[in-house]
Amino acid sequence: MQSRTDNELLEFLMNSSVAEISEHIEDIHPADVLDVIEKVEEDKLYIILSKLPHWMVAEVIGEAEEEEQMKLLSLFSELNQGKILNEMSSDDLADLLGTITPIEANKFIEKLTSKEDRDDVKELLTYDPETAGGLMATEFISIMDNKTVQDTFTYLQDAAPDAESVYYLYVLDEREVLKGVLSLRDLVTATFETKIKDIMSENVISIPADMDQEEVANKFEKYGFMNMPVVDEQGVMLGVITVDDIIDVLREEDTEDIHRLAGIDEGENVAGGTIASIKSRLPWLCVNLLTAILASSVVSLFENTISQVVVLATFMPIVAGMGGNAGTQTLTLVVRGIALGQLTYENSKKVLFKEIRVGMINGASIGCGVALLAWLWSGNPILGLVIGCAMLLNMTAATLAGFLVPMTLKKLKIDPALASSVFVTTVTDICGFFFFLGLATVFIEFLV
C-alpha cells in the first residue's frame, strides 16, 4: 500500500531498462523522481532522466524549484529539449521561460510545434507572475451549452488528455465569453440525454487576470474550489488556475510575511549559501543599526542623569525590551489579520481601540510588577513610580505603533510586513528611553 521509499525508487531507476521503467511509469510520481534526483550526483542525474519518457521529464521539471528548472533542461540535447518543452503545460512553461531573458525565451518558444502553443506561452509571459494571469494555464475544456451529456463524454474521451484539468468544464458562447460551469461530478451524475445548459451553473465565480495572487488564494480558500476560471475585462475566458498552484502561493506568501517580519529577504533559503544569507540579512541589520543609533542618542541626552543615578542603566533593558515585546505582539497579529482578511477597514477602528485597551492594561500590570521590583531592589519608591509610569506609557505607545505602522503601509499599498518591525522597535526604543529617563530627570531630586 505504501509507495516506494526514495532509495527503492533510486535503485529501480538506476538498474532498470527503459522498457521496464516505461512499463511501471504510471506508478511513479514526478514529485518522487524529483526527490530522488535532488540527492544524486550530477553524473547519475542524466542517466536517470534520460531513461524517462519526455512527458515525465516535463513533469519533473514542472515540479522543480525555479532555479533548478533550466539546469535540468540543459542536460538534454537541443532536439530532446524541444520534445520535452512540447510536453510541458503552458503554465509550467511560462514559469520556466520567465526565469531567462526574453531573447533566450524566444529561442525555446520556437521549438514548440503548434502555433497555438507558441501564442499561448507568449501571451502568458506578458502577465505579472504574481497575478492570476501569471498563475493560470491555457489548457481547459470548453463546451457549448446546446450539447448533451453523452456528446460531452464522447468529446472528453478525445480532448481530455491535453487539458490541465477535466474536473470542471467551462461553457462558453461564440465570442468565448464564459457563460457557465459544470463540474465533472454534475456530468457523471446526470443521465446521458440531459442538455448541458440544464445542468450548468450560471453564476460562475471567475477571477480577473490582473488580480494579485494573494487575493486569488483567498478566493480558493473561501470557496473550496478545485479550479477557478480566469477572464479578461469583457468576460472572455483566458485560462484556469488549479488549487495545487494555490497551495504553493499560500506557502510562498506566508514565508514572505514571516521572513519580512524578521528582517530577512523573502527568498532566503535555510539550506542556501553563506554569501546569499549575508546579502539577505546585512542590509536589514544596517537599517536596524541606524534606528539603534537613534535610540542611543536619546540615551546620550540623559547621560548626566544616569551618571547621578547609575541604577537607571540597570533598568534600561527592561523598559526597552518589554515595549519591544508588546509592539511585536500587536504588529504580528495585525500583519497576519490583514493577510487572512480578518482585519479590514470596516473593523479597524474597533481593533485600534481594543489594542489601546490591551496596551494600557498589560502596561499597567507589567508596570506595577516592575515598579515593585525596582522599589525593593533600590529601596526607593519614587524609582518604582518612575519606571512603572514609563512602562505603562511605553507599552501603550508600543501597541499603538504595532497597529498604526502596518495599517499605514497597507494604505500606501506597501506590504504591511515589510520593514514594520524596524519602525515599531524604533518607536518603542525611543519612547521607552525618553519616558523612563525623562521622568527620572524630572524627579531627579528624589532619586539621588
Place this chain on the structure above:
Amino acid sequence: MQSRTDNELLEFLMNSSVAEISEHIEDIHPADVLDVIEKVEEDKLYIILSKLPHWMVAEVIGEAEEEEQMKLLSLFSELNQGKILNEMSSDDLADLLGTITPIEANKFIEKLTSKEDRDDVKELLTYDPETAGGLMATEFISIMDNKTVQDTFTYLQDAAPDAESVYYLYVLDEREVLKGVLSLRDLVTATFETKIKDIMSENVISIPADMDQEEVANKFEKYGFMNMPVVDEQGVMLGVITVDDIIDVLREEDTEDIHRLAGIDEGENVAGGTIASIKSRLPWLCVNLLTAILASSVVSLFENTISQVVVLATFMPIVAGMGGNAGTQTLTLVVRGIALGQLTYENSKKVLFKEIRVGMINGASIGCGVALLAWLWSGNPILGLVIGCAMLLNMTAATLAGFLVPMTLKKLKIDPALASSVFVTTVTDICGFFFFLGLATVFIEFLV
C-alpha cells in the same frame, strides 16, 4: 460574469420567497451566505437561514468558524436540527460535535437516521482532530476492480450525490483493503468497455490515520493531489481527505508559527475581545519580564564600571538590539525551514556552520561600523575596540542561539516556534551585556 456582491445577495435572501430562493439555490455558494449572515443582526439571521433548504444550512454551518457552528445550529428547532445534521458531511459533523462535551455530542448523534452515519461519526470523534483521522471524511466512492467503465458510470449516477468527492474512485478488495486508485479523468477518457483494473493505478499513495496534519499538508503540497485516501495499519481504507481542508490546515499551521514566534497564543484573533487578547499576551510578557530581569542583573554587576564611564550606557541599546536582530533572523529562517521541510537532520550540520559563518561576517561588519562610530563619538579608540569586539562575539552567539534553540525544541518534540524567541533574546541580552560591559571592565583604565 461576476458573482453577486454581498449586499445584493443579502437583499435577495431577505426579499425573496422560499420558492424563489430554491429556484436559484444552485447559483448561491454557502461561503457567500456565510459572509452575508456574519454581517446581519441576530433577528435577520434566522429569517435568512430558515428560508434556505436544510442541505444549504448544513453547508453554511460546515463553512463557519468552529465557535460559530453551534450558535447557528441552535437557532433551529430540535426537529430541524436533526434534518440539518443528516445533511452534513461526516467530517464537518465530527468537527462540529468535537466542540461540545461527549454527552451532548451523543444527543446529536442520536438524531442521525442511518446507523452507518452514526457509527461513522462516532469513529471519527475518536481521532485526534489534528491528525489525518481528524481531517478525513468517511464518504468516498469505492469500486471493485472487475467492473467496466460503463458499469462504473451507471453506479456513479446513483451513488455520487452522497460522496465527499467523486474525483477519485478507490478500488478495494473484499477485506476493504485499498488496492488501487482511478481518477475521474482516467474514467472519462477511457472507452466504456475498458476494465477498471486495466486503468487503475496500483501504486496508491495513502496516509496513515495517525499522521500529523502538518505532515499530511506537506504530502498534498508535494504531490498536488486533490484528494488522498486514509488507511489503518492493515491498509483498510477508512476515509478520504480533500485538498480544501488542507488549505485550512496550512493557514492554521502558518498562523500558529507566526503567532508563537511573536509570543501570542495561536488562537488569538485580531478582531477578538480585550479580555481574550490579554489572556493571550500577558503570560508571554511575564515570561519575557523574567528574562529581561535576568539581563538587568547582568548590567547591575557592572554598575561600578558604568558610573565611571557613563557613555557605556549610551551604547548598551546598540549591542543588545543588534544581537536580538541577528538572533531573530536565524531563528525565523530555521523555524520556517523546519515547517517547509527544507531543514532536516541530514543538512543540519551544514546549516549550522553556515549560520556561524554568517554570524561572524555580519558581526564583524556591523562591529566595525559601530567601533568607528563609538571612536568618533567618544574620541576614544579603545571604546571602539571594546564595542566592536562585543558586537562580533554577541552576533555570533546570536546566530548560534537562533539555530540551536529551535533545533533542540524539535529534538524534544516541542514545536520549534514555541518560546524560541524568549530563549534567543535572553541569550543575546545576557551575552551582549556581559561581553560589552565585561570587556569595558577589563580595559577600564583606557576608558576613563
